[in-house]
Amino acid sequence: xxxxxxxxxxxxDRACYHETAHLLIGKVFGLKYxxxxxxxxxxxxxxxxxxxxxxxxxxxxxxxxVKKLICSQAGQEIEELIFGHPFxxxxxxxxxxxxxxxxxxxxLNPEINKDTVIDNCRMICVDVLKSNLVHIKRIVNRLKxxxxxxxxxxxxxxxxxxxxxxxxxxxxxxxxxxxxxxxxIFDAGN
Numbered sequence: 036x037x038x039x040x041x042x043x044x045x046x047x048d049r050a051c052y053h054e055t056a057h058l059l060i061g062k063v064f065g066l067k068y069x070x071x072x073x074x075x076x077x078x079x080x081x082x083x084x085x086x087x088x089x090x091x092x093x094x095x096x097x098x099x100x101v102k103k104l105i106c107s108q109a110g111q112e113i114e115e116l117i118f119g120h121p122f123x124x125x126x127x128x129x130x131x132x133x134x135x136x137x138x139x140x141x142x143l144n145p146e147i148n149k150d151t152v153i154d155n156c157r158m159i160c161v162d163v164l165k166s167n168l169v170h171i172k173r174i175v176n177r178l179k180x181x182x183x184x185x186x187x188x189x190x191x192x193x194x195x196x197x198x199x200x201x202x203x204x205x206x207x208x209x210x211x212x213x214x215x216x217x218x219x220i221f222d223a224g225n
Contacts, residue, residue, distance in 0.1 A: 049114060049122055050077050051175045054085045056113035056164055057106055058184075059171055061087030062193050063163055064102040064204065074189035077182040082128070086186075090132055091139050100140045101208045104156045105163075107132045112160050113171065140212070147212050155211045158218060167197060 054075045068074065070086035077083050089106045092099075107129050114121040137149050164171065174192050178184050199207070210217050 045118075047077070047179060048175070049118060049125065050083045051178045052113045052117050052171070053110035053122075053125055054083050055171050055174045055178060056109035057085040057087055057089065058174065058189060059167055059193060059197075060106045060109040060160060060163060061085070061089060062189075063167075063197055063199055064105060065198060066102055066106055068186055070186070072186055073183060074186045075178055075184040077178065091135050095139070097140065097143050097212070098204065098208045100136050100143070101156065101211050102204070104133060104136045104140070104152070104211075105160045107136060108153075108157050108160045109164065112157060113164050116161070116164060116168075144212055148214050151214060151216055152211055155213075155217050158216075159207060159211070170194065170197070 054077065058075055066087050066089060068086050069088045073086055075083075075085050087106060089103045091103065095103070110129050111121040111126045114125070133153065137152060140152060141147055141149060170193060174184070174189070177188065177192060
């Protein structure tokens with residue numbers, strides 16, 4: 036493999052891991068698809084897209100915003116886990132979305148510490164990603180082969196038993212917005 040092929044392969048791997056992480060976290064936290072049939076699309080002529088509802092909507096409750104925050108951090112966190120650092124251009128829109136979500140969360144709950152909220156969401160995100168690397172790698176391999184992942188394929192590749200139940204989601208939400216830093220999802224869920 037020559038140097039250009041290595042760069043392209045690394046870029047493809049990075050894009051597939053990034054988008055797959057958004058998908059997996061979105062599914063774990065029960066976020067809905069925002070496309071009729073496509074879950075992920077890798078398109079070198081356009082922006083790579085995961086069709087999970089992770090952007091702020093006027094009707095979002097605090098719990099929705101927390102889930103979307105964790106999902107929005109997933110691309111950057113998987114890139115750090117797998118490649119050692121994120122690709123700066125690849126996380127610009129995610130970071131912009133994170134800032135919007137944190138701002139809206141602060142509007143609902145003015146006493147939160149924004150930095151602690153972001154750090155707590157990050158810790159939860161990393162724990163979920165680490166505990167699901169087998170599923171992530173399986174999805175990445177399928178995505179690399181086709182550059183598109185349909186919703187039915189994605190749902191078949193993500194086990195239904197990894198979804199966080201409502202009771203645990205409430206506990207996570209309360210820990211995320213508290214002023215105390217958490218270190219693992221187990222801190223958040225207990």
